[in-house]
Amino acid sequence: EAEVAQSPRYKITEKSQAVAFWCDPISGHATLYWYRQILGQGPELLVQFQDESVVDDSQLPKDRFSAERLKGVDSTLKIQPAELGDSAMYLCASSLGLTGTHTEQETQYFGPGTRLLVL
Amino acid sequence: QKEVEQNSGPLSVPEGAIASLNCTYSDRVSQSFFWYRQYSGKSPELIMSIYSNGDKEDGRFTAQLNKASQYVSLLIRDSQPSDSATYLCAVTSFQKLVFGTGTRLLVSP
Numbered sequence: 001e002a003e004v005a006q007s008p009r010y011k012i013t014e015k016s017q018a019v020a021f022w023c024d025p026i027s028g029h030a031t032l033y034w035y036r037q038i039l040g041q042g043p044e045l046l047v048q049f050q051d052e053s054v055v056d057d058s059q060l061p062k063d064r065f066s067a068e069r070l071k072g073v074d075s076t077l078k079i080q081p082a083e084l085g086d087s088a089m090y091l092c093a094s095s096l097g098l099t100g101t102h103t104e105q106e107t108q109y110f111g112p113g114t115r116l117l118v119l
Numbered sequence: 120q121k122e123v124e125q126n127s128g129p130l131s132v133p134e135g136a137i138a139s140l141n142c143t144y145s146d147r148v149s150q151s152f153f154w155y156r157q158y159s160g161k162s163p164e165l166i167m168s169i170y171s172n173g174d175k176e177d178g179r180f181t182a183q184l185n186k187a188s189q190y191v192s193l194l195i196r197d198s199q200p201s202d203s204a205t206y207l208c209a210v211t212s213f214q215k216l217v218f219g220t221g222t223r224l225l226v227s228p
Contacts, residue, residue: 042218
């Protein structure tokens with residue numbers, strides 16, 4: 001069964017350090033999303049890619065966060081420097097993209113997530 | 120007003136009962152609605168999607184949508200202890216998927 005892959009699954013870092021998360025979407029999915037989920041809340045979109053292009057990064061704190069999807073397949077999300085408030089679950093999701101039906105375009109499948117703890 | 124609102128719960132039901140989870144949304148032009156299940160410490164798992172007014176059934180799950188009332192619900196029949204999780208309602212708004220904070224469901228044996 002096709003799945004979204006993420007690594008690492010857990011990351012502990014000290015504040016001011018740099019961290020990076022990796023995501024490999026379901027094969028053939030053109031749209032990739034990064035979400036942040038704080039305990040007790042729903043996921044919040046950080047950035048959305050269509051192929052290698054950023055579609056929406058309006059909620060990405062660009063002073064410390066960056067995201068790329070250079071070849072339109074896998075993606076990396078980076079935080080530098082990490083702050084205590086960045087402790088959360090970072091989720092990657094993918095959907096088929098513009099080539100799919102309306103339903104397929106909007107249906108998102110999540111990876112297992114990376115749990116980040118900043119000390 | 121939050122875009123997607125859910126009662127945080129917990130909603131406690133006995134095994135075998137029907138669990139009813141509710142969600143309201145503020146964007147009148149929303150077209151697509153999703154329910155995700157999230158076990159503690161895990162990522163969201165898609166349960167159902169619904170796009171048209173009325174009911175949509177999939178096994179023990181039924182999603183209900185009322186666009187006029189801006190209301191979507193999820194019914195779980197014959198609830199099992201393994202259904203104990205947080206259920207996230209998600210709604211498309213301005214081409215983005217917006218999540219509620221989730222309702223925690225506890226099914227007691």
